[in-house]
Amino acid sequence: MRILWTLLGVAAFIGLLVMTTLRGSQVECEVCVVTKTGGHCSKASGNDRNEAMIGALRAACGTAAGAMDDELACTDRAPQRVTCEP
Numbered sequence: 098m099r100i101l102w103t104l105l106g107v108a109a110f111i112g113l114l115v116m117t118t119l120r121g122s123q124v125e126c127e128v129c130v131v132t133k134t135g136g137h138c139s140k141a142s143g144n145d146r147n148e149a150m151i152g153a154l155r156a157a158c159g160t161a162a163g164a165m166d167d168e169l170a171c172t173d174r175a176p177q178r179v180t181c182e183p
Contacts, residue, residue: 126181128153132171138178146181153179 126149141152158171
């Protein structure tokens, strides 16, 4: 009986993982920023527009910045362009 409950628990866990993976992210955003090193764009996905936009902004600023101060300054400014798709 113990083995049956263990197998059911494992099957439920695998089912939850598959369901979560197949559902995927609902929004993808591309954010473009301009820094002293030039223009940089990045894409990210998230459960909503804000989450996807923040992820894309951090990625774009991370590749554009030469130092941590530059990255922080980049994320504090408004992006040049934001496009999101549901």
